[in-house]
Amino acid sequence: MTLRTLALNALIGAAALPFGAQADVTLSTSNDPNAFLGAQVSQLLSHERDSVMAIETDTVAQVLANFKPTAKPMAPVQVEYTGAFLAEQPAASGGENWECLTQALYFEARGESVKGQFAVAEVILNRASSSQFPDSVCEVVNQGTGKKYQCQFTYTCDGRAEVINEKKSWTRLGKIARLMLDGAPRRLTDGATHYHTKAVNPRWARAFPRTASIGVHYFYRMPRA
Structure with missing residues (x-):
């Protein structure tokens, strides 16, 4: 001692x-x-x-x-907007936000091109990152739900049941949701927080700067004060 x-x-x-x-x-x-x-x-x-x-x-x-560091810095998520790229990705899964994002892509954009589906995912995540919208993916997707045709994403308030019938589409869109939640770059829509199909011409679109045209959708960013 x-x-x-x-x-x-x-x-x-x-x-x-x-x-x-x-x-x-x-x-x-x-x-x-x-x-x-x-x-x-x-x-x-x-x-x-x-x-x-x-x-x-x-x-x-x-x-x-x-000392020799063994941990390697995490590489940025790389994506290609092709069906072949998605086919190479492992089956995806996740928690509540993954489920909500996959569901939104399924009902809003499953008929779109892969690029268009990534673009819709960008809008949802851009909203979740903005102080003008709720903080989580699920809150963004379900904003206004309960008021018929007054919600942000029509499928959540059109009175129809959300039924997943196309399993292959769900699997593919789940991969997109996983990539985006894991940090894939948002480079398609230039910060867009809104979109609509080209078949309609909503009044609000006149005041919002258009940032992209992808597939059947136009994309817009909120006006800056």
């Missing part, structure tokens, strides 16, 4: 004594340990501390010299 350990044990033992007991060591009202350990003990502790610190410093230096 080192001198430092003995001294610290004595300090702990003294601190544990009840205030009314007769103790061999009188506790000082000062927070300075020199006041009750004594100058000689403090000097010995200081010498031992310096020795230990020197050893620890050498040890740390040796560890750092021999």
